[in-house]
Amino acid sequence: MTEPSSIYLDYAATTPVDPRVAEHMAACLTRDGCFANPGSSHAAGQAARAAVEQARAEVAALLGAAPAEIIWTSGATESDNLAIKGVADNDPGRHIVTAKTEHKAVLDSCAFLADNGCELSYLVPADNGVVTPSQVAGALREDTLLVSIMHVNNETGVINDIAAIGALCRERGVLFHVDAAQSAGKIPIDVAQMPVDLMSFSAHKLYGPKGMGALYVRDNVRLRLQAQIHGGGQESNLRSGTLATHQIVGIGEAFRLARLELDEEMQRLAGLRERLWNGLQRLGDVHINGHPEQRAPGFLNVRFGGVGGESLQFALRDLAVSSGSACLTTSAQGSYVLRALGLSDAEAMASIRFSLGRFTTTAEIDQAIERVSREVTRLRELAPDEGIPHAADGQS
Amino acid sequence: MTEPSSIYLDYAATTPVDPRVAEHMAACLTRDGCFANPGSSHAAGQAARAAVEQARAEVAALLGAAPAEIIWTSGATESDNLAIKGVADNDPGRHIVTAKTEHKAVLDSCAFLADNGCELSYLVPADNGVVTPSQVAGALREDTLLVSIMHVNNETGVINDIAAIGALCRERGVLFHVDAAQSAGKIPIDVAQMPVDLMSFSAHKLYGPKGMGALYVRDNVRLRLQAQIHGGGQESNLRSGTLATHQIVGIGEAFRLARLELDEEMQRLAGLRERLWNGLQRLGDVHINGHPEQRAPGFLNVRFGGVGGESLQFALRDLAVSSGSACLTTSAQGSYVLRALGLSDAEAMASIRFSLGRFTTTAEIDQAIERVSREVTRLRELAPDEGIPHAADGQS
Amino acid sequence: MRYSELVTDHFEHPRNVATAAGGRVGRAGDRRRGAIVEFYLELDNGRVASLRFRAWGCPHTIAVASWLTGALADREQQTLLPLELDNIATELGLPTDKWHCILTAEDALRAALEEKDS
Amino acid sequence: MRYSELVTDHFEHPRNVATAAGGRVGRAGDRRRGAIVEFYLELDNGRVASLRFRAWGCPHTIAVASWLTGALADREQQTLLPLELDNIATELGLPTDKWHCILTAEDALRAALEEKDS
Ligand SMILES: Cc1ncc(COP(=O)(O)O)c(C=O)c1O
Ligand SMILES: Cc1ncc(COP(=O)(O)O)c(C=O)c1O
Numbered sequence A, B: 001m002t003e004p005s006s007i008y009l010d011y012a013a014t015t016p017v018d019p020r021v022a023e024h025m026a027a028c029l030t031r032d033g034c035f036a037n038p039g040s041s042h043a044a045g046q047a048a049r050a051a052v053e054q055a056r057a058e059v060a061a062l063l064g065a066a067p068a069e070i071i072w073t074s075g076a077t078e079s080d081n082l083a084i085k086g087v088a089d090n091d092p093g094r095h096i097v098t099a100k101t102e103h104k105a106v107l108d109s110c111a112f113l114a115d116n117g118c119e120l121s122y123l124v125p126a127d128n129g130v131v132t133p134s135q136v137a138g139a140l141r142e143d144t145l146l147v148s149i150m151h152v153n154n155e156t157g158v159i160n161d162i163a164a165i166g167a168l169c170r171e172r173g174v175l176f177h178v179d180a181a182q183s184a185g186k187i188p189i190d191v192a193q194m195p196v197d198l199m200s201f202s203a204h205k206l207y208g209p210k211g212m213g214a215l216y217v218r219d220n221v222r223l224r225l226q227a228q229i230h231g232g233g234q235e236s237n238l239r240s241g242t243l244a245t246h247q248i249v250g251i252g253e254a255f256r257l258a259r260l261e262l263d264e265e266m267q268r269l270a271g272l273r274e275r276l277w278n279g280l281q282r283l284g285d286v287h288i289n290g291h292p293e294q295r296a297p298g299f300l301n302v303r304f305g306g307v308g309g310e311s312l313q314f315a316l317r318d319l320a321v322s323s324g325s326a327c328l329t330t331s332a333q334g335s336y337v338l339r340a341l342g343l344s345d346a347e348a349m350a351s352i353r354f355s356l357g358r359f360t361t362t363a364e365i366d367q368a369i370e371r372v373s374r375e376v377t378r379l380r381e382l383a384p385d386e387g388i389p390h391a392a393d394g395q396s
Numbered sequence C, D: 001m002r003y004s005e006l007v008t009d010h011f012e013h014p015r016n017v018a019t020a021a022g023g024r025v026g027r028a029g030d031r032r033r034g035a036i037v038e039f040y041l042e043l044d045n046g047r048v049a050s051l052r053f054r055a056w057g058c059p060h061t062i063a064v065a066s067w068l069t070g071a072l073a074d075r076e077q078q079t080l081l082p083l084e085l086d087n088i089a090t091e092l093g094l095p096t097d098k099w100h101c102i103l104t105a106e107d108a109l110r111a112a113l114e115e116k117d118s
């Protein structure tokens, strides 16, 4: 249980399941529900199978994809692994392009391949966090097999121009994977317009269940992918394991709701985010990390001058937000994503990601502004007068 | 929804979630529950983390293991993949012993390794389905890395002597993996008594959620295992991906209930199984597949002489049971497990697995006997008098 | 496997099951191939006077045989063969991989016609 | 990161914060290493008459400095150093990787003692 007074502004870490989604899930769990194995041929199994296929159509609908292009996985981590390693296993030893600001699931899949004969190029984005098409173009080689660039960054909310990067890849005959865990349901996606070959999704970033994900595999790319989990041959042999009906029904309903509510929710969140930013700016010496406009609506990543990162986090512990970790001399480190944007470790640690979502209210935003302002002011007042960098300090 | 009149006797395919488990899961889904990311450092995240660790202790308790020896996965399929490929990746090119009657998740992981430089030996059990320690002993070589033999077979319920096979492996310095997806919660398991190094589990075989599993990794074997899914470094770096709190809480509660109710339930199911068998035997020309005694209580796999397999299945479609598939001339085939026990394809297809579980009642068993008897009798009467093999036919 | 309503009906309620021998007996199929059909045919003046069956195999085999006993009732001997496979398959909603079930029935019917009255 | 009740209390309600300059000022730490502590010490007759602080860094740094201002009140100048690191760490429940926070405070205290009255 979260404490009653706690304000949840960590929707990019995970979202609660929407009650409407939870209801659908509950109907697939117990004896009186759709609990059977979707692989069983009896009537109960076929009812479960129908629910699974309906969910597949809903997930496809949010992306403008065909249902057959959706593969169920256990989350975006697995989707990223399947996409990247699955492509490389099919065509080993070639060159792969990605960026330093990708999620660990992409970076560690790439690191694994680097240990196993692939060559990797890691793009470093500009200070605004954007990976540009021309950077990608500059990194492509004769033997490039795959480019993996995320849609929306999970720490800053910065949006990459997937359509342009995809067009480039297609022109050069290179496969293109996109980690869209943070964009689905937050900004529009249309695979008919975006020349993407593989795209990773996670249910728990848009009010569906944790432990459930999907991989979009463009029809003509299916055969270029090797399964990573072997067994019963589910999901056209690309992902074995009993299908988790309740989880699948959950992701389906979550994607359906996201599709219906996307436009309205984008506007609402953008408004709340501006309100938060305006409130925090009054503190002075507060800075946005990442591109100030090219960002998904729910994200605000800011750094505060004049306070220690760990103290800021501890002072704001009633606020569920994301932040770097302890000080330089302990083993913990500031975010590697923010470091890639040119921030010092201390700056990265004094940064906080506010991520807003479906249940965020104006009152919560106002309370958050008040708590942050109170604590930042208090900590700044506690600090020695000199030598503590405020806005004047160029580096901060 | 299953039809109201349908009787579910397919608990080995999957079980409904116990309502007590569903209740715990529901409490981890929505905003008022324990929904946060167990990897987040704020209070909400730490509450989720605590729930995850409590569940780990419950899973460990059913096995006599230490909590730190339990790794969360998305199911037994993934556990089998992680165990087998994870060990082989760490020490490539060596010899592996398994059996023809293993689950596809084991066989296909092994087939993948066979394509990638490992040598495989596949044991064929006796007609009773038991893989004996002496068979394993006969297959071990100087360069054998791993033996993978299941505890309880998913089609026949036959139990292998894991303690004896494990002792043998330990003596020879060979790693031992056991797929225990069908034994956990059905017969006792104690890793303190069983020299097992790796053991796979699935929640949905014992009234927990689908899409959730665990791998037991004996403490001193951890370093011999390579992760198969890379990313955020969860589960001591052995399995990345956001932990699915509700799923984990579900497996924890499922294992807890299974531990508390194991002895009583074993007795009850054995009684129901005997009642079913006695009822079916009155038909004549009915035969048990697999060892008649060395079996987990809930399983009864029988073949019926004198009826076509597909017709039997269609006639019994109101009964949710497992069976082979269509006739020889269509592409579908009888169970490879039953074929490995020496059955012809036609016999395998005229076989039915009844698997009983927590919600099975005496009334359901009696109804099942009545329906099966009525349909088998009807189909036998419809068949030409001569040439249709009944009990007299040696092969059937 | 999908079963049409007509197949289901004939499988559940087979028509004209031969409960005793009588007439010409034609038999086809074998256990290995997964289907056996027996027809019991009585002719009267070159017309089908009685057609009964027994069958072992898949639901389609049973349904096809049962359905044929009705569809061919009263028909002239000359017009019985060959069976109109296409039409039968369509009428009964047979999947394409199930056509061999009709062939087994056709073979049994041919055998019955070739048989002397018993 | 775990914080003991005592650390939490001193972090939330720091004692003896120096709101104005006065006494000997000792400072240690730097921004790079993540902690800065300033003590403002007044001695009277070889005893601590007033000890106040300012700090920037992690919660432990702030708590240690705040706690020391109380623990060292009234103490004889001679007995101030070296700090009993073990005891302080135990008292405040400091994780082992946080000992350097006490060292920063010790350095600041030493600097203050070495300073002339300002
Ligand atoms: C961009 C991105 N990719 C991948 C993931 C991993 O998703 P999952 O937790 O479903 O494995 C996340 C979130 O954790 C993410 O933000
Ligand atoms: C013996 C055995 N191993 C593995 C599995 C796979 O488990 P899961 O469905 O959790 O992937 C099953 C059941 O499907 C099984 O019976």
Ligand code: FES
Residues within 6 Å of the ligand: B326, B327, B328, B329, B330, C033, C034, C035, C057, C058, C059, C060, C061, C097, C098, C100, C101
């Ligand atoms: S007899 Fe083979 S499918 Fe009908």
Ligand code: FES
Residues within 6 Å of the ligand: A326, A327, A328, A329, A330, D033, D034, D035, D057, D058, D059, D060, D061, D097, D098, D100, D101
């Ligand atoms: S100042 Fe480094 S952890 Fe305290």
